[in-house]
Every structure is written in C-alpha cells, then in structure tokens.
Amino acid sequence: MNEEVDHRVPVLIVGGSLVGLSASLFLGRLGIEHMVVEKHSATSMHPRGRGNNVRTMELFRVAGAEERIREAASILADNHGILQTPSLAEEGEWLFKEMDPGGGLARFSPSGWCLCSQNDLEPVLLQCARELGGDIRFSTEMLSFEQDAEGVTAVVKNRDTGEHTTVYAEYLIAADGPRSPVRERLGIGQTGPGELFHNVSITFNSKALADLVGDRRFIACYLTTPEADGALLPVDNVEKWVFHAPWQPGRGETLEDFTDDRCIDQIRRAVGAPDIDVEITGKAPWHAAERVAESYAAGRVFLAGDSAHEMSPTGAFGSNTGIQDAHNLAWKLAAVLNGWAGPGLLQTYETERLPVAQVTSARASARSVEHSHPGYAPAPGAGGGQQGGVLKVALGYRYPRGAVIGADPAQPVVPDTMQLTGEPGSRAPHMxxxxxxxxxxxxxxxxxxxxxxxxxxxxxxxxxxxxxxxxxxxxxxxxxxxxxxxxxxxxxxxxxxxxxxxxxxxxxxxxxxxxxxxxxxxxxxxxxxxxxxxxxxxxxxx
Structure with a gap:
C-alpha cells in the first residue's frame, strides 16, 4: 500500500456519466464508500441515450430512484414506437408502434420501459448518489494509476485549479467511455467488426414542426428522403428536437462541413417542409461501433459500460448493458469488501457480463439492419433477427456460468423464448x-x-x-x-x-x-x- 496518499477509499470510479453514476448509486445503496472522478464539468447537456429498458428500470426501482426518473421523463411518457417515412408529409410505416402492446409485460415485471434522455437521467442519478454519500468530483481527470496486490494508486487532477491528488483504492471501476484510457493502459484488446456508421446529432428549435408531426408521438422517426435522410427525435414534443444526420468521415467529410446553413437545409428537406423555422442550438458527433473488450478485468481494475463494450444505438442496448454491468459488479464488490465473500466472486463479473455484451452487441447491430438506420450501410449479407426478440435480450438474458450453481453451461445467453421460471442463472420471477x-x-x-x-x-x-x-x-x-x-x-x-x-x-x-x-x-x-x-x-x- 502506498502510504503517501491524499485520499483512501474502497472503490474509485473513473467516469461520471450514466454508468459511473449508476455504479455510485448502487454502491451507495450498499454502504460502500467510494469516489467518482469525471473530467467534464457537469452532467451531460445533450439529449441522447434515452431508452431505459425494463431490466434497468427494475434496478433503479430497487435502488429507490425509479419514481424520480419517471418524473424527470414525464414529458415524453406518451411517446412510443419508431416511425419510418420519406417525410412528415406522409403517414409512413411504424417499425413498431408500442413498446408493450397489450400490456403483457406486467406479468414479467413490476416496472416498464422509460424514455428518459441522458441529460435528464444523469442529474437524477447524481442527486440520488450524493444523498447516499457518494463523493463525486467533476472537472477531475485521472492522469495515471498503478496497482499492486493490495490496491490501486491513482493520480487525479482538478482541471479548474490544476491541483494533483493521489487516491488509493482497493478497487477501480473504469467507466471512462469507448476510448477508455484505462483499458488502453491495461493493454486489453477488443473484438468485433469495429466501426459501423457515424452521425452528427443536431439539437434545434422549431415551433412549427409539432404541427407537421401531429399526433404521432414517436420515440424516433427515420426520415428516408435520399440525400436528406436522418432520424428525428422529440425532446419536448413542442419546440425542442434532435436530428441525427449521417456523417461520412471515410469520404473526407469533416465536422466543419456541418454548418448551420447545411443542417437547416437538411432538416427542412428531411421533414418535407422547405420553409419551416429551424434554429440550430448544438451539434455533437457520435460513432456507432460493435466492439467488446477481450477481458473485463485486470487485477483490481474492472471495465464497465462503453469501456467494456460498444454497440449500435438502435434498441438502446449499450447504456442499459453498461448500467447492468455496474449493478452486477457493485454487489460483488460490496460482498468482498464487507468480508462475506472471497475475492474469487469478483472473477465471475467477467464470466457473466462479457458473454452478455457479445450477444447484445450483435443484436444491436442486427436491429440497425432491421430498421435501416440512417447512415448505416451494412456489409452484404448482414441480416437482422426477429423484432420480437428485444424483450428476450433486455430481460431474459442469463448467466450459464459464473456465481450460479446448477445452471446448464451449454444453454444460450439469450434463450429462444422468454423463460423466467426460476432456473439458476436467470432473473428470478416477478410475483x-x-x-x-x-x-x-x-x-x-x-x-x-x-x-x-x-x-x-x-x-x-x-x-x-x-x-x-x-x-x-x-x-x-x-x-x-x-x-x-x-x-x-x-x-x-x-x-x-x-x-x-x-x-x-x-x-x-x-x-x-x-x-x-x-x-x-x-x-x-x-x-x-x-x-x-x-x-x-x-x-x-x-
């Protein structure tokens, strides 16, 4: 153990976005002292990552945060389904219209899906985590870390003051994103096809667009007009919107090419209204990829969220899988730190979660094929699966190996049918x-x-x-x-x-x-x- 340290905590979390804040919430619920360092100055300002599936909402329910999250998401509570149409002047086709047609989900779960954008969800998680004693530090970047048999010593920098601080933790959770410096430092490779497509997310205001949308309360609308395709997402169903425009950096296209005038023109052509009011308020690039880390742990350091896996955004599998990573890891860390489990329990984190990421990332890519996501031109022969399989992936995934006894190691991670019947390795039935x-x-x-x-x-x-x-x-x-x-x-x-x-x-x-x-x-x-x-x-x- 390094004696010359400024702070000692059982767990250090690097990254304070959705997964890092969720890890803080879950550890706080279990009474585990921890610190979160996040290089950005505040929670996300951009409306993205909005789909929270039923399993994620179950975890937030048990953690006491579900009601607050649904309150933060109330403005989009009546939005369902994905519409595909050449323009808003046409009726279009619903790729699916209801997340839970017929209300059948109630027999599986006390919770349900929730449409809450990252910029609305993160502040709720932050407040809940801090109420439980989480030491969460924004504008703080980890510069380096070293580990030995007893723990991890990290050097962090306050980006506002320039002050360097040494933190000693028994364990480190790297929730530091798809280009994870921690994963790179550990030399952990990745598998998978890699980059799939690129978009620029454009936030804008338009007072007249709501009239064009009418009573079609969609989660997203895929607009397919050639040379002006993109995805339209409501932020408040009234005036604030997001448009995902395809971006082709492989063809030499740069972010600077997305001028306000170009974005306004593309939005107008995509929605089918050449004179509609459009005020651009922000732009943020994002990259869709399918990659999974070859390992989820090295010594006392664990990867979670995008540092462990990248997925196509279609289906919102990526953020949900990351939040569920954090939950799986949190209870195991708590058990070991509190002395009622041996360190071997932590090895089951990778055993359980890595196969889930592999199956789920492939499913996310397949769903992008099914939905013809704007900007995605899959390789010839790439196919999708059955859309009815979304719930099986979101709620029915299982752990054939790991901290389970009596599970069939040959069974698939995602079964062919929903089977929440009490089998070892599956989510326990709701009653x-x-x-x-x-x-x-x-x-x-x-x-x-x-x-x-x-x-x-x-x-x-x-x-x-x-x-x-x-x-x-x-x-x-x-x-x-x-x-x-x-x-x-x-x-x-x-x-x-x-x-x-x-x-x-x-x-x-x-x-x-x-x-x-x-x-x-x-x-x-x-x-x-x-x-x-x-x-x-x-x-x-x-």
Whole structure:
C-alpha cells in the first residue's frame, strides 16, 4: 500500500456519466464508500441515450430512484414506437408502434420501459448518489494509476485549479467511455467488426414542426428522403428536437462541413417542409461501433459500460448493458469488501457480463439492419433477427456460468423464448406478495443480501438462519404461504413454488442482483449441510 496518499477509499470510479453514476448509486445503496472522478464539468447537456429498458428500470426501482426518473421523463411518457417515412408529409410505416402492446409485460415485471434522455437521467442519478454519500468530483481527470496486490494508486487532477491528488483504492471501476484510457493502459484488446456508421446529432428549435408531426408521438422517426435522410427525435414534443444526420468521415467529410446553413437545409428537406423555422442550438458527433473488450478485468481494475463494450444505438442496448454491468459488479464488490465473500466472486463479473455484451452487441447491430438506420450501410449479407426478440435480450438474458450453481453451461445467453421460471442463472420471477399487508414484488426483496425463498413448514428457513450464523454472512429467508408462520403471502393467490420451478418443500436461492443462484426442487435429507455447501461455494468461502 502506498502510504503517501491524499485520499483512501474502497472503490474509485473513473467516469461520471450514466454508468459511473449508476455504479455510485448502487454502491451507495450498499454502504460502500467510494469516489467518482469525471473530467467534464457537469452532467451531460445533450439529449441522447434515452431508452431505459425494463431490466434497468427494475434496478433503479430497487435502488429507490425509479419514481424520480419517471418524473424527470414525464414529458415524453406518451411517446412510443419508431416511425419510418420519406417525410412528415406522409403517414409512413411504424417499425413498431408500442413498446408493450397489450400490456403483457406486467406479468414479467413490476416496472416498464422509460424514455428518459441522458441529460435528464444523469442529474437524477447524481442527486440520488450524493444523498447516499457518494463523493463525486467533476472537472477531475485521472492522469495515471498503478496497482499492486493490495490496491490501486491513482493520480487525479482538478482541471479548474490544476491541483494533483493521489487516491488509493482497493478497487477501480473504469467507466471512462469507448476510448477508455484505462483499458488502453491495461493493454486489453477488443473484438468485433469495429466501426459501423457515424452521425452528427443536431439539437434545434422549431415551433412549427409539432404541427407537421401531429399526433404521432414517436420515440424516433427515420426520415428516408435520399440525400436528406436522418432520424428525428422529440425532446419536448413542442419546440425542442434532435436530428441525427449521417456523417461520412471515410469520404473526407469533416465536422466543419456541418454548418448551420447545411443542417437547416437538411432538416427542412428531411421533414418535407422547405420553409419551416429551424434554429440550430448544438451539434455533437457520435460513432456507432460493435466492439467488446477481450477481458473485463485486470487485477483490481474492472471495465464497465462503453469501456467494456460498444454497440449500435438502435434498441438502446449499450447504456442499459453498461448500467447492468455496474449493478452486477457493485454487489460483488460490496460482498468482498464487507468480508462475506472471497475475492474469487469478483472473477465471475467477467464470466457473466462479457458473454452478455457479445450477444447484445450483435443484436444491436442486427436491429440497425432491421430498421435501416440512417447512415448505416451494412456489409452484404448482414441480416437482422426477429423484432420480437428485444424483450428476450433486455430481460431474459442469463448467466450459464459464473456465481450460479446448477445452471446448464451449454444453454444460450439469450434463450429462444422468454423463460423466467426460476432456473439458476436467470432473473428470478416477478410475483406480487403481501408483506404485512403492503403489496410488494419479489424483486423488491433482492438488494443487500442473498435471499432464500421457501414454503411454510419446511426446514429450509431454519437452515438458512443457521448457515448465516456459521458463515457470518447476510442471508435473508422468507416463508411464503397463507398460514401463521408465513412471512409473505401471495397477493393474488399465485403459487410461488410453481412459478419458481420447485415444489412446496423446495427452496430458491436468489442473489442480491435478483438472479437465481441455485434451487432445490424439493426437500433434502440435510438442508443445513446442503445450504452450507452451496453458500460457501457460491461466495468463494470454501
């Protein structure tokens, strides 16, 4: 350990955008002291990265931030679907019109999709993280870091004052973007096709555009007029808009070529209104790519978000995958730092999350093909998948290997059908319960410890308490049923055991992130010995 340091924290997070702030929120919820350094002076000012899928919203729900996020996103709450049309003067074709047609998602989750732009979401995450004690420092850049067997020593610079500070952390999370200096410093390579296409995101004001849009409350509209194609996104459905214009740097096109006059002309031609008012308020380039890091960790340093994977924006898979990276890593860091798991648990972060990124990034590229995203000219023969598979990717992904026991290592990361039936490695099923008369989801039980679900009258409940004492670990146990011994009761008469793939004498062990770690379909001769062995193996305590 370096003794000559200015600050010591268990975790240092490099990068304070969506993923870094989410990591701060999740660690703060678990009581882990940490510091976030972000080189920019504030949260994002540009409306981008707006699609937050159901799994991400579940995580924010459990972390106590969902209501605030939905409030910040209320202005676009009625926007759904993606429209494709030559211009707004025509009706066009809906690539899909509803995120959740028929409301079928409710049987899988207590949450739902949320359209909240990055510039609206980040301030909410920042406020929540700081309320939990997060030390978040903007205008602060990490200049260098070194690690040894005990921790990481980093030198950071305050970009306003020029002051250099040395920070010592037991672990470092690199959420520092697609051109991650940390990943480069570690020499971690990337796999995948690489760059796919480039756009310039143009923010503008137009009072008359809302009349052209009419009652078509889309998430995005792909405008396909030749030489004036692009994607139109509403910011407030009234006056503020974003237009993504294709950019061809490979043909010598520069950002300077996107003058205000050119942007105004392209927007007018794209929407089909040559005289409409357009006031350009900002421009920001972005690059779509498909790349996944060859490794997610080196020693005590972990990659998360864009530093670990880049994805086409179609489907908003990239930011969601990054936020879910942070959640997976946060509970494992907390378990190790608090002494109820061995360091081997941290190795499962890469084992679980890297395959998810590989499958999801390929799905994102395929969706760009399906939607003919403006500016994307895929290689001949590149195809898409079934659009109905989006929910399977967003919510149904699983961990065939990692901190799970009893999962089939040969099963696909994304199944062919939605299978949230309590299998080890899958997200635990959602079920409404009554907790002292208060309606709650099973998913609300999972955050700070592993949880054992069992029925009334079984020996699993007592076994869990004894194993928790023997191993000195947090392990909650809930008996579900209708009798006087029940801790929780089904709210709608549901059968918890059948939903989780066990009998009434079985048990289901769920991790703090809501993933099934193990299950026993029925009673066993010695539940305490069985559960002791399972917990010791799962948490690297054997």
């Amino acid at each position: 409404w319960l009554l907790n002292s008369g208060v309606r709650t989801s099973t998913l609300d039980l999972y955050e700070r410890s592993c949880v054992l679900l069992c029925g009334t009258g079984s020996m699993w409940h007592t076994a869990a308490k004894r194993v928790a004492e023997r191993l000195s670990i947090p392990l909650e146990s809930y008996r579900i049923g209708s009798g006087p011994d029940a801790d929780l009761a089904p709210a709608d008469g549901g059968d918890w055991a059948a939903l989780h793939g066990v009998t009434g004498q079985g048990a289901v062990l769920v991790r703090p992130d809501g993933y099934v770690a193990w299950r026993s379909e029925s009673a066993v001769a010695d539940p305490e010995a069985t559960l002791y062995e399972i917990m010791a193996s799962l948490l690297d305590l054997a």
